[in-house]
Amino acid sequence: MGMKRATSPKGRRRFEPLHLAGWLFADMLLVLALVAMGDQADPLAAKPDRPSASPSPSPSPSATPKKPKPKPKPKGPRAVVRTPVKVAINARAGDKDAILRGLRRVTERYAGRQAAFVLTFGRHPDPGGGGAYAHDVNALLEKARPDMFRGATTRDFWKGGASSGHADIEIYFYTY
Helix, strand or coil: CCCCCCCCCCCCCCCCHHHHHHHHHHHHHHHHHHHHCCCCCCCCCCCCCCCCCCCCCCCCCCCCCCCCCCCCCCCCCCCCCCCCCEEEECCCCCCHHHHHHHHHHHHHCCCCCCEEEEEEEEEEECCHHHHHHHHHHHHHHHHHHHHHCCCCCCEEEECCCCCCCCCEEEEECCCC
């Protein structure tokens, strides 16, 4: 004689909290696995130097000071700096030379760095015009600074405003 299942008056099985135990166990296992993976060290990170077996001799007072060793190059994947560099340009829409000059001027101090992605907000009274202006600015980024913007992902946005010909640019650089 088996156990009789509880049913509702219409013949459907009634919900029992015990049915959720399996799902709860699976969800908890997933959370624990994610926490364990997040706690792992970066496998590609540089390993610290091993200390030598013999102690180094102490420097004599008359010895010349040693030159500092250059910093080792980072190993492993590059990361993106969380806070963007915010710059702005003012140039009439359609005037590519003025946009290029503005981009070169505002990015000059960041030469030598490489952008991961760029968000450009074109100011214009209507969304179509602002998005088009932002697109024009983003299309000229690589021409303005090839080493900085080559391969960078760009996104065009509209920023409402009474005037046009203004772009606010947020540049997210790689860490190295």
